[in-house]
Amino acid sequence: MTMRTSLFSAAAVALGVFGAGLLAGQTANGQQAAPTQQPAQDLSEKEIERYRAMISDPMSNPGYLNVDRGEQLWSLARGTRNVSLEGCDIGLGPGKLEGAFAQLPRFFQDAGKVMDLEQRLLWCMTAIQGLDTKDVVARRFSGPGRTSDMEDLVGFIANKSNGMAYQPQLQHPKEQEMLAVGAAIFERRAGPWDFSCATCHAAEGKRIRLQGLPDFSKPGKAAQETMGSWPTYRVSQSQMRTMQHRLWDCYRQMRMPAPDYASDGLTALTVYMVRQAAGGEIQVPSIKR
Amino acid sequence: MKMNMNMIRTVMLAGFASSLAQPGSAQQADLPKVDPAVVEAYVAGTWRSTSEGWRARVVQDETQRICTAARNEPSGAVFDQVRDKEKATVAFPADGVVVGDWQRGAQVAQRGTGGQFTDTEQTVRGGNCYACHQMSKAELSYGTLGPSLTNYGKDRKFDPAEARNAYAKIYNAMSVLPCSQMPRFGFHKFLSEQQIKDVVAYLFDPASPVNK
Numbered sequence: 001m002t003m004r005t006s007l008f009s010a011a012a013v014a015l016g017v018f019g020a021g022l023l024a025g026q027t028a029n030g031q032q033a034a035p036t037q038q039p040a041q042d043l044s045e046k047e048i049e050r051y052r053a054m055i056s057d058p059m060s061n062p063g064y065l066n067v068d069r070g071e072q073l074w075s076l077a078r079g080t081r082n083v084s085l086e087g088c089d090i091g092l093g094p095g096k097l098e099g100a101f102a103q104l105p106r107f108f109q110d111a112g113k114v115m116d117l118e119q120r121l122l123w124c125m126t127a128i129q130g131l132d133t134k135d136v137v138a139r140r141f142s143g144p145g146r147t148s149d150m151e152d153l154v155g156f157i158a159n160k161s162n163g164m165a166y167q168p169q170l171q172h173p174k175e176q177e178m179l180a181v182g183a184a185i186f187e188r189r190a191g192p193w194d195f196s197c198a199t200c201h202a203a204e205g206k207r208i209r210l211q212g213l214p215d216f217s218k219p220g221k222a223a224q225e226t227m228g229s230w231p232t233y234r235v236s237q238s239q240m241r242t243m244q245h246r247l248w249d250c251y252r253q254m255r256m257p258a259p260d261y262a263s264d265g266l267t268a269l270t271v272y273m274v275r276q277a278a279g280g281e282i283q284v285p286s287i288k289r
Numbered sequence: 290m291k292m293n294m295n296m297i298r299t300v301m302l303a304g305f306a307s308s309l310a311q312p313g314s315a316q317q318a319d320l321p322k323v324d325p326a327v328v329e330a331y332v333a334g335t336w337r338s339t340s341e342g343w344r345a346r347v348v349q350d351e352t353q354r355i356c357t358a359a360r361n362e363p364s365g366a367v368f369d370q371v372r373d374k375e376k377a378t379v380a381f382p383a384d385g386v387v388v389g390d391w392q393r394g395a396q397v398a399q400r401g402t403g404g405q406f407t408d409t410e411q412t413v414r415g416g417n418c419y420a421c422h423q424m425s426k427a428e429l430s431y432g433t434l435g436p437s438l439t440n441y442g443k444d445r446k447f448d449p450a451e452a453r454n455a456y457a458k459i460y461n462a463m464s465v466l467p468c469s470q471m472p473r474f475g476f477h478k479f480l481s482e483q484q485i486k487d488v489v490a491y492l493f494d495p496a497s498p499v500n501k
Contacts, residue, residue, distance in 0.1 A: 044429060180323035181331045187360060188332070189353040191346045192404060192479050193472035196357065200434065208420045208432045255404045255479075257336055257343035265335025 044210055055235060055287050063155060063233030063285030066240040070156025073149055079129030088124035090117065090157060091169075101161040102282055105178065105271050106169035114178045116267045118244050121153055140261050141248075142239045151240045154231050161282045166227060168275045175271065178264075182272030185265055186216065195254040197269070211289075216276050224280025227273055232286040240285060243270060343406070356468035363467055371467035378476050379457045379464050387456040387489050394491030395498070397484050398424055404479060416459075416480055416488055421471075424491070425498035435471065442493035443500040452493045459485050 075084045090100040091108070105116040111123050118140075125131040142148035169175055189196040200208060202217035214222040231242045247266050251259050259266055336347045352371055355363065363371055381387065400415020402408060419428060421435035445451040458465045460475030474480040480488075491497050 176321045177323060177327070180321040181328050183320045184323060184325070184328040185332065185335075187357055188328070188349070189357045190349050192477040194353060194356075194470075194477075195472070199470050203434075206432070206434050208434065209430045211432075213434075252405045252407055255346070256406075257339040257346055258406045259335045260338050263335040263337070265331045268331055 045212075048210060048212075052289075055289075057287075061233055061285060061287045062238075063231070063240045063287060066152045066155035066233075067159050067285065068156075069147065070152035070154070073153055074156060079125065079131030081128070081130040083129055085121070085124055085129065085153075087128050088121070090120055097157055097160040099161050099164050101158040102164040103167050103169050105175075105267050105274065107172040107174045113264070114172075114174050114267060114271065116243075116262070116270050117154055117157060118150055118242065119262045119267060121150065121157075122262055137261060141241075141245055148240075150244075151231065151242055154242045155240050155285050158231055158282065158284045162284065164282055166224070166274055166277045166280050166282065168271070168278050170271075170275065178268045178271040179275055181265070182268035182270070182275075185269055186272055191254055191256045193255045195256075197250065199254075216273055219276045219278060223273060223276035224278075227277035228280040228282050229284065229286035229288070231284050232288045234288055236289055243273075352463060352468075356463075359468060361468040361470065368467050371463060372465075375461050375463040375467065375473070375476070376457075378473075379460050380475065380482075381453070381456065382482055382486065387453050387486055388493055389483060389486030389488075389490045391487070391490040391494035391497040391499075393484075394487035394489070395425070397480065397488050398491055399428075414479060414484070416474060416484065418488065426501070427498055438492060438499065440500055442495070442497070445493075447493055447495060452489055455492055456485060456489050459488055 073085070075086060077084050086095045088094065089108075089110075090097060091103050091106050092098075092100045101117060104120070105114050107114050108120065108123075110127075111120075115123065122133050122136070125133050125136065136149050139146055139148050140150050142151055170179055186197040186201075189199070198217060200206070200213050201215060203213075204215045204222070206213045206215075214226040216223050216226075227243075230246060231240055233239070234241050244261060244266060247269060248259060248261070251257070332347060336344065339347065349357065352375065355367060355371060359367060397416045398418035400413065401417040401420060403412045403414025405412075418424060418438075419431045421432040423431040423433075423437040423439055424441075426439055441455070442452070454465070458471075459480070461473045462469040462471035463473060472479065475482070475485055492499055494500070
């Protein structure tokens with residue numbers, strides 16, 4: 001395990017350095033080879049795509065370390081009841097994980113609400129294990145020397161839907177409400193920069209600096225590819241990240257306050273995004289910049 | 290009389306805004322409907338543990354509410370209403386000089402920090418212009434959400450009146466285009482008067498790389 005860890009770490013460092021070098025190199029190349037604006041831009045995008053393809057190698061993706069840890073956490077007995085999470089129903093029945101992530105978020109009768117995977121895991125920890133989730137929530141996002149049970153568990157469980165397509169669950173009235181609320185929050189402008197999600201994610205082929213922006217204003221390929229590749233291993237952060245973290249980071253850049261982890265508003269946004277990603281194939285954990 | 294008209298408009302707008310709370314495009318037409326009050330309850334829940342000092346950012350001002358409801362394409366009367374209201378907020382420098390130092394303006398245009406919940410009060414704020422706009426042709430890392438601003442001043446013959454318009458646009462983009470996607474940097478006091486002047490110089494100084 002130690003050896004595997006160090007191998008993966010070395011690979012991640014190499015990827016990071018290589019990525020930065022490639023990006024810098026391509027900028028210089030773009031300037032030399034393409035004096036006019038449009039070709040330089042095309043070349044940049046092509047090179048970024050090449051870089052993405054290079055880092056998308058599952059054999060060197062450190063996110064699979066999280067998957068392994070998540071598997072152990074899933075069967076680890078803890079909490080006041082000293083039981084594992086194996087009795088947790090993620091939507092397809094207790095302990096049934098294959099394909100469950102592809103049908104989340106969904107309405108859970110026992111909880112009386114629509115939940116995403118992270119909300120559901122927290123609910124199961126409390127209700128089934130009798131675990132005080134304070135520490136788990138405090139470690140919701142991993143950092144140097146600090147692992148995240150949630151990132152590990154999400155990686156493990158989402159990976160069990162690989163090769164399957166998102167099937168948005170929108171039959172229940174509460175799921176319908178969540179979809180409508182998510183669509184409204186997507187458009188809702190606020191804060192000192194007057195931004196909403198739609199400011200950056202409602203048109204095709206746009207970028208922030210050189211970073212491409214998926215269009216979530218309509219169902220289709222951009223939404224499918226994005227949702228199908230989260231959770232992901234972020235090379236620039238050297239960590240596995242879930243959609244909760246992605247949305248937290250979006251609101252940071254929007255100059256909004258930090259949204260509450262596993263809050264219903266974020267789940268509503270996820271319901272909306274999954275709806276736009278219907279039919280998109282899941283391949284996770286992916287690896288991204 | 291004009292005051293009265295504006296008051297009537299405001300009352301009408303409030304009703305208009307709430308009746309338009311649903312996304313209206315063809316692509317979004319099949320989405321279920323929801324009471325705006327329900328949306329606001331979810332929003333309040335999502336920032337429940339936010340400190341008092343930060344909570345105000347979550348609350349929409351009237352213009353943000355109107356633009357959200359109109360999906361940023363306000364119709365005639367609303368368009369005029371928003372523009373007039375936002376125009377009235379633009380504060381020009383007392384001495385009338387809107388062009389500052391282009392080199393400092395370049396830093397404001399490049400800088401993407403400040404005002405984030407991971408920043409401190411001491412973090413220097415930037416306008417992050419390059420996130421959305423091409424400016425100097427030498428900078429290849431630029432975004433495409435906004436129009437290219439290369440040769441901005443040169444294309445306008447370095448006209449002082451155009452520089453003043455640019456100051457107003459950066460101070461409050463909605464004073465020029467109601468429901469513009471661009472942040473109202475001066476209105477929100479996100480950038481200082483000096484920073485806005487410096488960005489105007491980056492656009493209008495003949496020596497600036499934007500015009501090379």
